[in-house]
Amino acid sequence: MSAPVLALDNVSIRYPSAPAAAVRNVSFEVGTGETLGIVGESGSGKSTLAAAMMGLLPRGSCVTGSLRFEGRDLFGQMTERDLRQLRGRDIATIAQDPFTALNPVMKIGRQLDIFQHWYHDRPRAERKARILEMLEQVRLSDPDVRMQQYPHQLSGGILQRVSIAAALLAEPKLLIADEPTTALDATTEAQILGIMAEAKETLRGATVFITHDMSVVERLCDRIAVLYAGELVETGTVAEVLGNPQHPYTKALLECDPARIEEPTSELPTIGGTVPALDDRPAGCIFEPRCPSAVARCRAEAPLRHDLGPRRSAACHLVTP
Amino acid sequence: MTTYLLRRFALGLCVLIVSMLLLFVLIYAVPGDPAAIALGPRASEAQKAFFREQMGLDQPLAMQAASFLWNLLHGDFGTDILSQRPVADLVFAALPRTVTLAVVGVIWAAAIGTPLGIWAALRPNTFIDWLIGVISTSVVALPAFLMAIYALILFAVMLNWFPAIGAGEPGDLLDQLHHLALPAFAIGVAWVGYIARLVRVSMLETLAQPHVRTYRSFGVSDLRIALRYVLPIAVVPVISVLGVGIGNLLSGAVLVEVVFSRPGLGSLAYDAVLSRNFPVLLGAVVVTTGLYVLANFLADALIAYLDPRLAEKG
Numbered sequence: 001m002s003a004p005v006l007a008l009d010n011v012s013i014r015y016p017s018a019p020a021a022a023v024r025n026v027s028f029e030v031g032t033g034e035t036l037g038i039v040g041e042s043g044s045g046k047s048t049l050a051a052a053m054m055g056l057l058p059r060g061s062c063v064t065g066s067l068r069f070e071g072r073d074l075f076g077q078m079t080e081r082d083l084r085q086l087r088g089r090d091i092a093t094i095a096q097d098p099f100t101a102l103n104p105v106m107k108i109g110r111q112l113d114i115f116q117h118w119y120h121d122r123p124r125a126e127r128k129a130r131i132l133e134m135l136e137q138v139r140l141s142d143p144d145v146r147m148q149q150y151p152h153q154l155s156g157g158i159l160q161r162v163s164i165a166a167a168l169l170a171e172p173k174l175l176i177a178d179e180p181t182t183a184l185d186a187t188t189e190a191q192i193l194g195i196m197a198e199a200k201e202t203l204r205g206a207t208v209f210i211t212h213d214m215s216v217v218e219r220l221c222d223r224i225a226v227l228y229a230g231e232l233v234e235t236g237t238v239a240e241v242l243g244n245p246q247h248p249y250t251k252a253l254l255e256c257d258p259a260r261i262e263e264p265t266s267e268l269p270t271i272g273g274t275v276p277a278l279d280d281r282p283a284g285c286i287f288e289p290r291c292p293s294a295v296a297r298c299r300a301e302a303p304l305r306h307d308l309g310p311r312r313s314a315a316c317h318l319v320t321p
Numbered sequence: 322m323t324t325y326l327l328r329r330f331a332l333g334l335c336v337l338i339v340s341m342l343l344l345f346v347l348i349y350a351v352p353g354d355p356a357a358i359a360l361g362p363r364a365s366e367a368q369k370a371f372f373r374e375q376m377g378l379d380q381p382l383a384m385q386a387a388s389f390l391w392n393l394l395h396g397d398f399g400t401d402i403l404s405q406r407p408v409a410d411l412v413f414a415a416l417p418r419t420v421t422l423a424v425v426g427v428i429w430a431a432a433i434g435t436p437l438g439i440w441a442a443l444r445p446n447t448f449i450d451w452l453i454g455v456i457s458t459s460v461v462a463l464p465a466f467l468m469a470i471y472a473l474i475l476f477a478v479m480l481n482w483f484p485a486i487g488a489g490e491p492g493d494l495l496d497q498l499h500h501l502a503l504p505a506f507a508i509g510v511a512w513v514g515y516i517a518r519l520v521r522v523s524m525l526e527t528l529a530q531p532h533v534r535t536y537r538s539f540g541v542s543d544l545r546i547a548l549r550y551v552l553p554i555a556v557v558p559v560i561s562v563l564g565v566g567i568g569n570l571l572s573g574a575v576l577v578e579v580v581f582s583r584p585g586l587g588s589l590a591y592d593a594v595l596s597r598n599f600p601v602l603l604g605a606v607v608v609t610t611g612l613y614v615l616a617n618f619l620a621d622a623l624i625a626y627l628d629p630r631l632a633e634k635g
């Protein structure tokens with residue numbers, strides 16, 4: 001593999017005035033042409049990581065470790081202005097909630113043109129043609145009509161297609177999608193995932209896809225990073241991790257995935273207990289209070305990351321290389 | 322959009338008619354005999370009776386009100402008891418001066434208050450935000466007539482920079498502007514603070530909306546986001562509050578006109594009150610109410626233009 005598009009090395013992130021870091025010692029890489037799925041329960045730090053990759057953490061957040069985009073450390077060497085110049089051109093994002101992501105009082109066409117502001121040296125007609133082309137690529141019917149409409153006149157599925165088109169118009173080297181389908185119904189979700197799968201193919205760079213749905217990872221991603229309470233518990237290729245999960249949390253997530261349950265039951269299995277609060281993290285393994293395989297050592301000592309092969313690791317005392 | 326505006330317009334008309342009737346009843350309930358006032362203490366009973374009949378004062382109140390409304394519709398505002406001139410002439414001669422005063426007062430206040438509000442919203446909870454907050458809160462409570470008196474004493478009497486009374490020579494624009502400066506200043510001061518505070522709150526609220534983050538995630542600069550995309554949304558609630566506040570502004574203008582002996586609807590109404598010149602008083606108030614309703618309608622139209630969602634809801 002050539003140099004990774006995005007490389008995180010021991011990244012910890014603490015919000016201003018938060019009692020503890022929301023993300024701790026996370027390391028992974030995404031290469032050109034790859035799609036990384038980040039999974040984890042609510043509050044595990046997925047959106048925090050996404051914000052960090054965009055350089056959009058709240059002012060006063062504390063980041064340690066290194067987060068490199070094309071070799072440049074976003075938090076070491078770059079100014080606010082440098083970061084801004086990456087956004088909308090080299091790095092683009094698709095938001096979670098299409099209903100609130102767009103300006104409510106501006107027509108879709110004008111918004112899409114504003115999002116292309118880095119390309120405003122191109123003639124207006126060319127920009128408009130690109131917008132139309134992109135709206136067709138995300139399979140939007142009547143793109144001409146849509147461009148003249150306001151967000152409140154459109155459905156969630158259409159709005160999310162618009163958001164995808166907006167991100168693709170940036171021609172990014174890194175595309176970040178933070179749960180782009182959670183606000184949508186199941187049918188629309190399936191359509192949007194299909195469009196995402198196609199869209200990825202046209203990209204020249206890497207994609208980070210955040211979700212809590214293992215079947216989405218299986219469908220769209222090459223690699224996976226499993227987060228639990230701000231820590232990376234397991235990472236590797238989708239085939240390896242889903243085919244042969246090593247960490248008890250990954251196993252539990254897979255057991256709860258409705259798509260993997262063979263006999264339909266009325267109740268979905270869930271992982272017992274809840275994610276510990278930021279200021280109430282256990283001293284030993286962070287998953288210990290909920291872990292079905294916990295041993296005495298887990299309570300006292302946090303497990304290190306064990307390498308299980310190239311770019312494959314798990315953080316659990318029971319895992320041995 | 323069109324139905325929305327039509328509906329707003331109809332609402333404005335209703336407000337106008339109801340307030341006309343209310344005013345009419347209120348003014349004629351005031352004690353004092355207009356006939357005695359108009360004709361002087363030496364008039365005989367017969368003369369007064371003739372006058373009442375001529376003015377329709379001997380009719381039942383409901384009849385008077387109905388014919389008053391009917392006449393208004395035809396542009397007939399009645400006759401000045403003292404000078405026997407048509408009230409419409411007096412009122413429409415005074416109207417442009419008051420409108421100019423109010424509009425210039427609001428415009429300069431908005432021109433200062435809006436940037437202050439934006440500045441404070443872009444640096445929330447900093448020293449500059451605090452300073453702007455202190456200044457705007459302390460001027461909000463200043464009554465326009467008090468500002469007028471202080472401005473008059475300081476800038477006209479002591480420093481002699483501006484003329485103290487009148488509205489300037491007709492036809493001499495510079496002279497008129499010179500006369501306008503102090504009254505417009507007095508009217509606008511409180512509004513600077515009011516607008517700054519409204520704009521700050523509204524900007525902060527809009528800046529917190531998720532779509533603002535979308536602009537940031539596309540690398541649009543913060544200043545551009547604030548001025549080009551957030552401000553047009555943030556001014557919507559400010560405009561509707563201002564539309565309603567025009568009533569306050571007009572009543573401020575009345576007193577300011579009196580302080581500066583400036584001809585206008587305010588001085589007209591003031592003199593009419595002192596002399597119980599009911600037709601003139603009523604005419605002045607009718608036109609002022611009309612201005613108020615018109616200002617509200619314009620505010621609604623501007624809002625409908627800025628926020629298409631409102632217009633659709635109707």
Ligand SMILES: Nc1ncnc2c1ncn2[C@@H]1O[C@H](COP(=O)(O)OP(=O)(O)OP(=O)(O)O)[C@@H](O)[C@H]1O
Nearest residue numbers: 015018022041042043044045046047048049058278
């Ligand atoms: N702006 C913020 N300031 C302080 N703490 C925050 C902020 N945003 C998130 N957090 C905290 O950081 C932790 C991680 O949140 P994050 O939003 O990254 O989780 P997530 O994995 O995206 O969850 P979800 O699936 O609900 O989107 C949580 O404990 C959250 O409360």
Ligand code: SF4
Nearest residue numbers: 285288291298316317
């Ligand atoms: S280290 Fe222990 S508690 Fe943690 S996941 Fe592994 S077995 Fe469970």
Ligand SMILES: [Mg+2]
Nearest residue numbers: 046047048178
């Ligand atoms: Mg999230």
